Amino acid sequence: MKIVKIDVKTVPISSPIRNAYIDFSKMTTSALAITTDIMKDGKPVVGYGFNSNGRYAPTCLLEERFIPRLLEANPKDLVTDDGSNLDPHKIHKIIMANEKPGGHGERAVAVGVIDMAVWDAVAKIEEKPLYQLLADRYGTGKTDDKVYIYAAGGYYFPDKGLTELQDEMKGYLDLGYRDVKMKVGGASLNEDVKRIEAVLDILPKGSGLMVDANGRFDLDYAIEFGEKVKDYELIWYEEAGDPLDYHLQAELSKRYPHAMATGENLFSLQDATNLIRYGGMNPEKDFLQFDCALSYGLVEYLQILDMLKEHGWSSRRCIPHGGHQLSLNIAAGLELHGNESYPGVFEPFGGFADRYAVEDGYVRLPEVPGIGFEEKSNLYDLLLTIGK
Ligand SMILES: O=C([O-])CC(=O)C(=O)O
Numbered sequence: 117m118k119i120v121k122i123d124v125k126t127v128p129i130s131s132p133i134r135n136a137y138i139d140f141s142k143m144t145t146s147a148l149a150i151t152t153d154i155m156k157d158g159k160p161v162v163g164y165g166f167n168s169n170g171r172y173a174p175t176c177l178l179e180e181r182f183i184p185r186l187l188e189a190n191p192k193d194l195v196t197d198d199g200s201n202l203d204p205h206k207i208h209k210i211i212m213a214n215e216k217p218g219g220h221g222e223r224a225v226a227v228g229v230i231d232m233a234v235w236d237a238v239a240k241i242e243e244k245p246l247y248q249l250l251a252d253r254y255g256t257g258k259t260d261d262k263v264y265i266y267a268a269g270g271y272y273f274p275d276k277g278l279t280e281l282q283d284e285m286k287g288y289l290d291l292g293y294r295d296v297k298m299k300v301g302g303a304s305l306n307e308d309v310k311r312i313e314a315v316l317d318i319l320p321k322g323s324g325l326m327v328d329a330n331g332r333f334d335l336d337y338a339i340e341f342g343e344k345v346k347d348y349e350l351i352w353y354e355e356a357g358d359p360l361d362y363h364l365q366a367e368l369s370k371r372y373p374h375a376m377a378t379g380e381n382l383f384s385l386q387d388a389t390n391l392i393r394y395g396g397m398n399p400e401k402d403f404l405q406f407d408c409a410l411s412y413g414l415v416e417y418l419q420i421l422d423m424l425k426e427h428g429w430s431s432r433r434c435i436p437h438g439g440h441q442l443s444l445n446i447a448a449g450l451e452l453h454g455n456e457s458y459p460g461v462f463e464p465f466g467g468f469a470d471r472y473a474v475e476d477g478y479v480r481l482p483e484v485p486g487i488g489f490e491e492k493s494n495l496y497d498l499l500l501t502i503g504k
């Protein structure tokens with residue numbers, strides 16, 4: 117088999133929301149399609165990929181470097197030994213040839229886009245949902261029949277007061293979510309505490325709150341903030357300081373007594389390893405949010421899961437950033453804790469299959485081959501325009 121063509125385009129996922137560090141008014145993503153010569157139901161198998169929110173479309177890197185590298189390779193070097201399917205691990209090696217280690221940046225995002233499309237094609241060619249393929253190849257063979265998700269919102273927004281924030285959170289509960297996350301660090305400490313209390317006021321028993329500072333705080337402020345919120349029984353306190361400041365994370369972990377979460381801006385196995393080695397994270401209570409669609413893809417994520425195991429971490433401590441269907445498949449197939457979700461934001465790339473409502477904080481996955489994009493109509497409509 118071989119790849120026939122690869123098309124890519126830049127698509128906006130802009131919105132007026134703001135976290136403590138950035139606004140999303142100019143946010144874009146690269147959407148990519150890999151067409152193969154394998155025919156199913158009279159049509160060529162096409163794998164689709166895109167990058168997660170928070171980084172901009174790496175279309176130039178894809179067009180100038182990574183897609184040519186793939187298309188110039190000997191087609192035999194991209195497929196399994198029996199030639200029946202693409203081999204994501206071999207493809208990863210080919211794409212990463214002539215790339216120095218370190219400095220992961222946007223290149224990790226670009227490689228993640230291709231990787232997502234490759235896994236979608238691989239599972240379609242095997243005629244399995246990706247979660248089942250992952251469980252069969254790398255897991256126990258058993259999949260979780262539903263995945264825990266939480267509603268990530270609570271962004272800063274022009275003219276958004278406490279009532280609007282409460283209404284937003286009530287809306288998530290009405291949609292079937294149990295737990296909700298909100299942004300902090302984009303207002304004064306007193307204002308943020310008021311916002312947190314406003315949300316806690318409307319959460320019913322059994323629902324919980326996470327807060328996300330998006331890397332805004334220095335160590336002193338992170339500690340002060342932790343002191344202020346430590347009695348609220350938050351589910352977690354996320355990305356307090358710069359994602360690469362393992363010292364800050366380790367010092368904060370000594371002082372903040374409850375669960376912490378971070379990792380969405382660590383884009384490689386090596387960065388993830390450094391967090392585990394030096395960040396003071398606790399495998400009994402903390403959460404890891406590496407997002408494969410920003411960080412060299414699932415091939416690298418599989419290595420991260422191996423590394424975690426060697427360091428005594430269960431995959432159940434992982435709950436990826438990004439709210440996309442690839443991580444949902446990984447969560448169901450490889451026994452993660454769950455996945456993020458952004459109801460109504462980052463559409464059409466965020467969100468899951470149309471036909472399953474969220475129920476008590478869990479969502480089901482469709483039984484279609486691949487990642488399941490065909491089951492999310494607004495996303496699939498967009499993916500069909502790639503290359504057109
Ligand atoms: O606001 C963002 O960049 C998204 C984010 O941190 C998250 O989903 O945890």
Ligand SMILES: [Mg+2]
Binds near residue numbers: 328330354355380
């Ligand atoms: Mg975050």
